[in-house]
Amino acid sequence: MTATAVAAPTKGPLHRIRIFMYQKVWARGLAILTLPVAWLVLVYLAPLVVLFLTAFWTTDSLTNQVVHQFTWANFQMVFTTPAYLRVIARTVGVAAAVTVLSLVIGLPMAFFMGRIARPRWRPILVALVLTPLWASYLVKVYAWRTMLGAPGGVVSWMLTPINKLFGTSFNGPGYGWAAVIITLTYLWLPYMILPLYNGLERLQDSMLDASADLGAHNVRTFRKVVLPLIFPSILAGSIFTFSLSLGDYITVQLVGGQAQMLGNVVYDNFTLNLPFAAAMATIPVVVMVIYLLVARRAGALEDL
Amino acid sequence: MHSMRLLKVGAGLAAMALVIAGCSSSSGTSGASASPGNGLPKLSAYAGPVGKGEGVLNILDWPGYALPQWTKPFTQATGCKVNVKDFGTSDQAVQLMHSGGYDVVSASGDATLRLIYGGYVAPVNLSLVPNYADINPQLKMQKFNSVAGIPYGIPHGRGANVLEYNTQVVKPAPTSWNITFEKNSPYAGKITIYDSPIFIADAALYLMKHNPSLGITNPYALDANQFAAAMALLRQQKPMVANRWSGSTQQIQDFQKGTIVAGTSWQYNVLTAQQAKAPVSSIVPSEGATGWSDTWMVWSKTPHINCAYDWLNWIVSPQVNAQVAESFGEAPSNIKSCAYTTDKTFCKQYHATDAAFWKNVWYWTTPTARCVDGRTNVQCIPYDQWATAWSQLISG
Numbered sequence: 001m002t003a004t005a006v007a008a009p010t011k012g013p014l015h016r017i018r019i020f021m022y023q024k025v026w027a028r029g030l031a032i033l034t035l036p037v038a039w040l041v042l043v044y045l046a047p048l049v050v051l052f053l054t055a056f057w058t059t060d061s062l063t064n065q066v067v068h069q070f071t072w073a074n075f076q077m078v079f080t081t082p083a084y085l086r087v088i089a090r091t092v093g094v095a096a097a098v099t100v101l102s103l104v105i106g107l108p109m110a111f112f113m114g115r116i117a118r119p120r121w122r123p124i125l126v127a128l129v130l131t132p133l134w135a136s137y138l139v140k141v142y143a144w145r146t147m148l149g150a151p152g153g154v155v156s157w158m159l160t161p162i163n164k165l166f167g168t169s170f171n172g173p174g175y176g177w178a179a180v181i182i183t184l185t186y187l188w189l190p191y192m193i194l195p196l197y198n199g200l201e202r203l204q205d206s207m208l209d210a211s212a213d214l215g216a217h218n219v220r221t222f223r224k225v226v227l228p229l230i231f232p233s234i235l236a237g238s239i240f241t242f243s244l245s246l247g248d249y250i251t252v253q254l255v256g257g258q259a260q261m262l263g264n265v266v267y268d269n270f271t272l273n274l275p276f277a278a279a280m281a282t283i284p285v286v287v288m289v290i291y292l293l294v295a296r297r298a299g300a301l302e303d304l
Numbered sequence: 305m306h307s308m309r310l311l312k313v314g315a316g317l318a319a320m321a322l323v324i325a326g327c328s329s330s331s332g333t334s335g336a337s338a339s340p341g342n343g344l345p346k347l348s349a350y351a352g353p354v355g356k357g358e359g360v361l362n363i364l365d366w367p368g369y370a371l372p373q374w375t376k377p378f379t380q381a382t383g384c385k386v387n388v389k390d391f392g393t394s395d396q397a398v399q400l401m402h403s404g405g406y407d408v409v410s411a412s413g414d415a416t417l418r419l420i421y422g423g424y425v426a427p428v429n430l431s432l433v434p435n436y437a438d439i440n441p442q443l444k445m446q447k448f449n450s451v452a453g454i455p456y457g458i459p460h461g462r463g464a465n466v467l468e469y470n471t472q473v474v475k476p477a478p479t480s481w482n483i484t485f486e487k488n489s490p491y492a493g494k495i496t497i498y499d500s501p502i503f504i505a506d507a508a509l510y511l512m513k514h515n516p517s518l519g520i521t522n523p524y525a526l527d528a529n530q531f532a533a534a535m536a537l538l539r540q541q542k543p544m545v546a547n548r549w550s551g552s553t554q555q556i557q558d559f560q561k562g563t564i565v566a567g568t569s570w571q572y573n574v575l576t577a578q579q580a581k582a583p584v585s586s587i588v589p590s591e592g593a594t595g596w597s598d599t600w601m602v603w604s605k606t607p608h609i610n611c612a613y614d615w616l617n618w619i620v621s622p623q624v625n626a627q628v629a630e631s632f633g634e635a636p637s638n639i640k641s642c643a644y645t646t647d648k649t650f651c652k653q654y655h656a657t658d659a660a661f662w663k664n665v666w667y668w669t670t671p672t673a674r675c676v677d678g679r680t681n682v683q684c685i686p687y688d689q690w691a692t693a694w695s696q697l698i699s700g
Contacts, residue, residue, distance in 0.1 A: 271399030
């Protein structure tokens with residue numbers, strides 16, 4: 001063994017730490033992950049826990065300040081008032097409708113982008129799909145508010161020739177639930193298209209060729225081969241549309257007319273009755289946790 | 305993996321520790337702590353004298369109360385640069401005062417008591433506001449701006465919540481609130497109401513005149529029976545309402561576009577819409593109306609106390625009070641301001657000194673369990689239950 005004249009390293013504490021880190025794999029893992037986990041705990045977990053705890057407190061009747069007195073009353077009010085149960089049901093319904101509508105519109109677009117368009121055009125198409133995200137949320141919703149306003153809006157103006165033809169006086173959906181679903185679909189469509197595009201692009205041509213060879217025509221191929229393969233992508237896109245719609249309250253205020261969603265109940269109450277708003281706010285968290293567990297089971301989270 | 309499990313446990317414990325640390329501190333309010341049952345917080349008014357301004361004043365006001373026409377001269381005269389934040393409802397005002405940072409606030413009667421008892425506003429030293437002497441005596445030391453003989457603010461002006469209507473669609477011109485409340489209104493689907501629990505008082509006011517058997521004498525003093533009747537009227541009205549408003553801008557746009565043809569409004573909204581050539585007009589209907597009498601109050605923890613008192617004296621000086629009143633469309637509080645309005649009939653139009661008119665206008669007041677009409681044989685519904693009932697009404 002070649003012996004180079006090297007002085008033995010000093011056995012200080014730094015040396016011992018180095019040896020320790022070298023030998024124990026878990027110590028290295030811990031060191032790398034500490035900062036991100038600390039961030040996660042401070043920014044995400046701690047506020048959620050505080051939110052959940054606040055739901056068990058109550059408020060002073062006159063000044064609306066939070067009083068640290070344990071009570072079940074807030075959760076009781078959420079689960080036993082028919083009005084609030086209706087709000088929760090309607091909110092989940094709107095989120096589901098937005099997801100389905102985004103899928104119906106987004107799948108053909110993603111299919112064209114991912115499989116039919118020439119590879120040269122694909123980055124441009126992706127950029128075009130993403131461009132609406134550059135405009136601010138409020139600008140887009142206000143644009144829809146102006147369009148849907150009946151009688152003076154763009155939608156009712158576009159329907160005038162049809163109305164003249166059929167002698168009807170339909171001014172468009174106006175403000176209401178339909179307007180909310182349309183606007184939310186428009187807002188979240190890019191988030192649905194992108195995962196679908198990724199999934200469809202990765203689909204191998206050989207799969208489709210094999211299916212055709214075995215005698216399946218287009219629709220059968222689509223149903224039996226394509227859909228199962230892109231199901232994780234569909235789930236991934238739906239996580240975005242579902243969770244974003246679940247908590248929305250600004251769109252509802254601007255184009256919803258009299259509609260109330262879960263986010264509005266929280267918004268209306270957090271000034272005067274923070275514990276009740278907190279109780280209400282834990283509902284979408286629970287819904288999304290369940291949804292994400294189901295999605296993870298189905299393998300959707302690998303495709304993000 | 306060993307380290308992953310360790311991390312999960314560590315993260316959970318850290319979250320718990322943070323929460324316990326956070327919980328032991330106060331609930332993060334910016335006023336003196338007022339636990340229930342303590343009564344009036346012990347705050348004292350600024351002793352004075354009003355000295356050199358601190359250079360900055362943060363104003364929290366109803367939209368239209370602090371426009372550049374009179375804040376710029378204020379800054380020139382006192383050196384206090386003005387930052388203005390608008391709010392749309394009294395609940396928003398209370399919430400913004402909770403978070404703090406605003407030196408003066410123009411509070412209506414349904415916010416004042418909550419701010420006073422919550423310790424967010426301090427008593428006002430009237431000797432430091434020379435223009436207070438000329439304030440209309442009808443507005444001095446009222447139930448909504450003073451408690452136990454201690455003044456908590458300077459009266460700003462008052463107005464009624466008028467019925468605004470589209471002159472081309474609503475024919476003949478309305479004389480009653482019935483076009484917004486009765487089941488078979490020809491304008492169903494194009495009605496707007498104010499988006500705040502305090503609107504329940506408007507329903508109660510309607511019942512006061514149209515259902516006298518209920519025995520309502522004050523729309524803010526409702527026992528369980530009367531409250532249920534008011535809520536029933538609102539539920540009946542709900543299908544006819546297109547939307548609720550709290551932001552003047554959107555409501556003005558709705559009237560301009562024709563989405564709304566009738567509803568509760570402020571004179572400020574009517575004047576702004578008319579300036580934009582919208583075909584609207586307004587009346588105070590035969591049943592009377594709810595209204596508001598606003599008070600300028602000083603934040604109990606303001607670092608700009610001298611600028612605050614400069615503002616109090618400025619905003620109720622005769623010329624400025626006249627400017628604000630004409631611009632917003634309300635009755636000024638300073639009786640000398642009637643000489644300074646550009647329209648010489650303004651004060652008469654707005655009933656600035658006509659006590660009989662204001663008997664039919666019910667200023668926004670905080671409903672409390674102890675009935676504000678003086679009844680002692682029943683308990684009235686306090687405001688937090690108004691808010692709960694309202695939230696349930698609009699939710700479903």
